[in-house]
Amino acid sequence: MSLQDVARKTFVPATLRNGAALLALIVLALFAWYARNALLLGFGGLIVATILVTAAQPIKRWTPLGHRGAVWLAGLLIALALAGLIGLIMPTLTQQAAELSDALPAALDRVRGVMGETALQDMMSSSALLQNLAGHLTRWSAAVMGTTTSLFFVLVAGGFFAMSPQLHRDGLVSLVAPSSQERTRAVLDRAGKGLRAWLFGQMIAMVTVGAAVTLGTWLLGLPAPLALGVIAGLLEFVPVLGPVVAALPGVLLAMTISPTMMIWTAGLYVLVEQLESNMLLPMVEQSVADVPPAVFLLAIVSIGSIFGIAGVILSAPMTVVAYVLISALYIDPLNGRDTLPE
Template identity: 25%
Template sequence: MKAETTASGASVGESPDSGDRAHAELRLMRSLLIGIFVLLTVFALYFGRAFFMPVILAFLLALTLTPIVRFLRKHGIPDVLSATLLVLLSVFLVGSAGYLLSGPVIDLINNSSSIGLQLTDRLAPFKQPLQRIVDISRQLEALTETAQEPNVQKVAVAPSGMLSTAASNILGAGTSITIVFVLSLFLLASGTLFYEKIVQSFASLSDKKRALRVVYDVEREISHYLLTVALINVGLGTVIGLGLWGLGMPNPLVWGAAAALLNFLPYVGALMTILLVTAIALISFDTISYALLAPAFVLLCDIVEGQFVTPTVVGRRLEINAVAIFIAIAFWSWLWGFVGALMAVPLLVVIKVFCDHFDGLSHVGNFLAAQQTMAIDDEVAENNHKPAA
C-alpha cells in the first residue's frame, strides 16, 4: 500500500518539522563539506606552491597570448609556429629586461643604507615635531634594558649555508621559469584540443554545445582582458619612464619597468611606485619643490590610466570592487609572496567571468563586481520596468 502524501510532499505519517529538520541538516552537512574542501585547497596551494605557481602562471601567459595566436590563425599561420615565435619572443623580452635592469637594481639594493641616510638628512627639518616622541621611546627602551637581569646572555645565531640557500633559490626560480614558458608553449600550440577534451566529457549534444559556448566565452573574455591590461601597463611604464627621463630622474628605465609591473596591483602598486620615486627624487635633486615633480607626474599618469584609459578600453563590466581586490592581494601575497600578489587580480577576473556564466554562481560574480557596474545594471533594470508614457 502506497503512503499517502500531502501537498508539501511529506508522507501522512511524517510531521513537516521532521522534513524541515532533515533539509536543514543536509544543508549544514553540505556547508561543512564545502568549508573542508576550501581549507584543503588552501593548504594544497600553500604547501604545493612550487608546483601550482608556475602552472597557473603558464595558464595566465597562455591566455594573454591566445588572442594573438587566434589572429595569426585567421591569416593562415599554424598554431605551433605562432606559439613558438610568441614564447621565444617572451623569453627574449623577459631576459633582456632582466639583463638591463639587473645592474641598476643591484646598485640600488647595495646603496640602500646610504640612500636611507641621505633621505633622513634631507627630511631632517620635518622631523623636529616628532623628535620628542622619538626621545621618549628611546628612554623607555633604555629603562627596559636596565631592568633586565644582568646574568641573561644574548645569543646571536649566525646564518649558515647562505651559499647553498642562494644556489637552491636560483635553481628553483630557473626551474619555475622554464616550466612557465614550456607549458605555455604546449597550451598555445595545442589549439582547440584542450576545449575538445572538455566538451567530450559531456554526454548529451545540448550539454556539449552549452559547455563549448561557455568555454569559448570565458577564454575570449579573459584572454582579451589580460592582453589589454598587459599592453596598457607597458604603455604606462613607457610614458612614466620617458617622463622621468625628461625630468632628469636617475635610472628612469627602472622606474618605468617598476610602474608597469606594479600596476598589476591596483591601488597598492601605484602607491608603491609613487613612494619609491619620491624617495629617490628627494635625494637626487637640489630643491624639494623640483623633486616633488617626479612623483606628481607618476600620480598624474596613474590617475589618467585608472580613471580614463583602462575603463574606456577594457570596459566596466570586468571591474572588480576595491574590497575584493585588497582581500585577494592580501591572500595571494600571504600564499605565494610577491608573485602571488601580481596574480591576484587576474585570477579574480578569471573567477568573476567564470561565475558570470553559471546561474548557480552568479551571486559570487555579482559580489566581485564593482559598485559602478552594479549601479549601472540596477538603473537599466529599473528603466526597463518603468511603464511607457
C-alpha cells in the same frame, strides 16, 4: 506499504546522496588546499597559453600554418623580441640599476635624518634586524632557485595548454553532467575572453606607464630614469598596491635632491596614474568585466595570504577570471541576464 516505509525508502537514499556530495566537496577542498601551489603554477601556465594563442591568431590568419605551428612560431617571435629588447636596454638598465642601488641608501639616510630618533631609525640600526637579514640570505637564495624552477614549469605548462586549448577545456567540461556541459563550455569561453582582454589592456598599461615614468623622471633630472620606468611598468601588473610601491624609489631619490624635487616627483607619479585610470582603464573595461578596485584590494590580501608573493603578482588575473565566472554562473541568472550559451 505504510507511509513510514515510503518515507524511509525515499529519505535514506537522498540522505546518502547529500552526504556523499558533501564528502566529495570536503575532499575536493582539501585537495585544492594541499595542491594550491601547483594550481597557482597551472594558472600561470594558463596566462602564458593565453598570450601564445592570442599571438598565434594573426599568424594562422596570414600564413598556411596550422594551430600548433602558429603557436611555435609565436613563441619563437616573442622570445626573440624579448631577447632583443633585453639586449638593447640591458647595458643602460644595469648601469642605472647600480646608480639606483647606490642612491637609495643615501635616500634612506635622508629619511632617517628627517624623522630623527624614531622607530624607523631604531629598527634600521638594530642588531636584531641585521641578524634577521643574515638569516634570510640563505632562504632568499633558495627562493631564487625555486622561482627559476617554477618559471620553467609555468612556461612548459603554458606551451602544452596553448598547443591544445580545446582538449584541456573539454577535459574540464567532461567533469560536469552532460546536461550542463554546453553551458559550462560557454562559461569557460567567456572567462577566457575576459582574461585575454584584461591581459591585452594590462600590457598596454604597463608599457604606457613605464614609458611615461621614464620620460617624466628624465625631464625632472632624476638619476636612473630607465630603471625607475621599468620598475613602474612591471609593478603596474599588481593593481592598487603596485603603483604605490613603484613610486617609492623615485620619491626617495627626489628627497636626496630637494623638497621641491620630491613634490614634483610625487606629482608626476600621481599624474601618470590618473591618466592610466581615466584613459586606459575605460578602454580595457569595454571588453572585460569592470572589477571594482576594492575587490582587487581584497583579492590581493586574501590570495597573497594563501599563496604568498606569487599570489600577489597573479591576484589581478585570478580576480578577473573569478569575477567573470561568478557573473556568468550566478549574478546574471539571478538578475535575469542569463544569455548563455551563445
